[in-house]
Amino acid sequence: MKEFDRCLRSSDQQQLVRNFNLLFYGPPDTGNSELARQIAGHLERELMVKRTSDIVSPYMG
Secondary structure: OHHHHHHHHOHHHHHHOOOOOOOOOOOOOOOHHHHHHHHHHHHOOOOOOOOHHHHOOOOOO
């Protein structure tokens, strides 16, 4: 995490990395959302949470 943070904050990388995405998956109630919140807070980034039900219709298929 510290290395990732260092790369994002370095002036050269800051020009290149403006946006990035992380996908967390796993069973419910295992801390996925909380981990994402902690990472976003540490990196001072906006967090956008999307659930599968937000982007896929239940009637699809």
